[in-house]
Amino acid sequence: MELDIGNALGGSPGLTEDTLEHLDERVGIAHERIEQGRADDEHGYAALNLPETVDTDAIRAAVEPFGTPAAVLTVGIGGSALGAATISAALADQTDVEAHFLDNVDPEDTAELLDSLPLDDTVVNVVSRSGTTAETLSNFLVVREAMDDAGVDWTEQTFVTTGDDGNLRNLADTHDLPSLKVPEGVPGRFSAISTVGLACAALQGLDIEGVVAGAQTAMDDLSGSLYDSPAYAYGAVCYGLAERGALTNAMMPYAESLEYFAEWFAQLWAESLGKEQVGQTPARALGATDQHSQLQLYRAGPRDKLVTLVRPREREDIDIPETDLEGLSYLGGSGLGDLLDAEFEATEASLAAEGRPNVRIEIDAVDAEGIGELLYAMEAATVMYGELAGLSTFTQPAVEWGKKAARGLLGGGDFAEAEAVADKRTFTIE
Numbered sequence: 142m143e144l145d146i147g148n149a150l151g152g153s154p155g156l157t158e159d160t161l162e163h164l165d166e167r168v169g170i171a172h173e174r175i176e177q178g179r180a181d182d183e184h185g186y187a188a189l190n191l192p193e194t195v196d197t198d199a200i201r202a203a204v205e206p207f208g209t210p211a212a213v214l215t216v217g218i219g220g221s222a223l224g225a226a227t228i229s230a231a232l233a234d235q236t237d238v239e240a241h242f243l244d245n246v247d248p249e250d251t252a253e254l255l256d257s258l259p260l261d262d263t264v265v266n267v268v269s270r271s272g273t274t275a276e277t278l279s280n281f282l283v284v285r286e287a288m289d290d291a292g293v294d295w296t297e298q299t300f301v302t303t304g305d306d307g308n309l310r311n312l313a314d315t316h317d318l319p320s321l322k323v324p325e326g327v328p329g330r331f332s333a334i335s336t337v338g339l340a341c342a343a344l345q346g347l348d349i350e351g352v353v354a355g356a357q358t359a360m361d362d363l364s365g366s367l368y369d370s371p372a373y374a375y376g377a378v379c380y381g382l383a384e385r386g387a388l389t390n391a392m393m394p395y396a397e398s399l400e401y402f403a404e405w406f407a408q409l410w411a412e413s414l415g416k417e418q419v420g421q422t423p424a425r426a427l428g429a430t431d432q433h434s435q436l437q438l439y440r441a442g443p444r445d446k447l448v449t450l451v452r453p454r455e456r457e458d459i460d461i462p463e464t465d466l467e468g469l470s471y472l473g474g475s476g477l478g479d480l481l482d483a484e485f486e487a488t489e490a491s492l493a494a495e496g497r498p499n500v501r502i503e504i505d506a507v508d509a510e511g512i513g514e515l516l517y518a519m520e521a522a523t524v525m526y527g528e529l530a531g532l533s534t535f536t537q538p539a540v541e542w543g544k545k546a547a548r549g550l551l552g553g554g555d556f557a558e559a560e561a562v563a564d565k566r567t568f569t570i571e
């Protein structure tokens with residue numbers, strides 16, 4: 142992975158080479174803290190050890206009884222869905238097994254999905270670290286009933302990834318379902334390179350070993366200097382820019398297969414760094430599509446943004462046919478990929494020309510190694526940002542507040558948070 146921060150220097154907001162030097166000293170100190178956390182397998186820091194601790198053979202063995210299904214339906218939410226979805230989307234061209242995700246409780250969408258799936262040839266991959274998340278368990282109950290109604294034995298087609306206890310663990314034990322354990326000390330949003338993120342890919346027959354190898358490459362690149370470590374440099378530059386007013390980070394991959402990556406990144410960045418009145422809001426964008434929409438704001442709106450442009454160096458291309466249509470002949474002879482690359486360079490230049498900070502991240506290709514490297518690097522960048530900002534990167538109290546309120550409203554227990562719903566101020570206009 143290569144990071145180019147040239148366009149984060151000198152603009153407004155922007156960093157100087159002196160600020161980088163200063164940040165580099167702080168990166169060295171933060172790196173030592175992170176290394177200590179990793180050595181002690183401390184909560185959260187343990188995530189950065191996953192390339193060494195995840196057992197891909199065990200994942201392969203656990204999913205082996207399911208053979209090659211037509212589809213895998215992952216039921217999870219947040220960190221229990223987005224990592225798997227990102228890996229599956231990135232590698233979708235390498236499998237015939239379709240991946241679907243139920244990570245919301247929209248009844249219409251759920252009904253449509255269940256109607257479209259070949260339930261008798263679908264493996265249901267239920268994932269929940271806590272084993273208690275209302276959305277995930279409700280969706281699973283709905284899927285289970287749909288299988289019953291279709292005359293399918295759901296116990297033969299359900300795979301579970303969860304902790305040692307909780308409702309989902311009880312269910313797996315009661316029905317003797319094949320299952321895997323979530324890793325210890327790894328928050329959901331940092332668990333892509335683990336049983337949580339890899340079971341779905343394994344069920345699809347994808348190269349999970351390659352994903353882990355890519356993550357290992359990014360792990361080996363961690364060092365006490367931002368000048369030698371793209372992941373830490375990204376975290377430090379984002380932090381430095383946020384301190385200078387870049388309060389939004391638009392994550393803009395130039396590959397459809399990385400669209401989910403931007404969504405995964407949004408959870409990682411927001412849930413980890415949005416604390417104590419600080420943080421940097423992740424915005425999801427997609428090149429070249431958003432060049433024709435959001436770019437106007439990024440180039441001419443408030444100077445409160447960083448744009449992160451991500452692209453693979455290699456991709457399969459499709460030739461654009463020669464044409465004698467007036468004004469279009471310049472397109473003939475190049476490929477759609479050439480056009481996408483030109484659009485990438487144009488966006489980068491258009492932002493830079495206005496002194497708008499942007500950073501370029503390049504991976505070799507959107508393949509197993511490339512996605513593993515990218516996921517790990519962004520996790521390490523998040524941890525570095527959290528250290529520099531002095532945040533408790535691995536907690537999510539604000540999200541849990543909402544979880545308790547919703548549970549209380551549904552009669553799932555007495556929660557003060559649910560009572561606060563009645564305090565909502567109303568001022569309606571019709």
Ligand SMILES: O=P(O)(O)OC[C@H]1O[C@H](O)[C@H](O)[C@@H](O)[C@@H]1O
Nearest residue numbers: 219220221269270271274329540
């Ligand atoms: O894996 P689960 O326990 O079901 O949790 C799923 C999600 O729930 C919460 O919203 C947490 O804030 C997320 O970080 C987590 O990924």
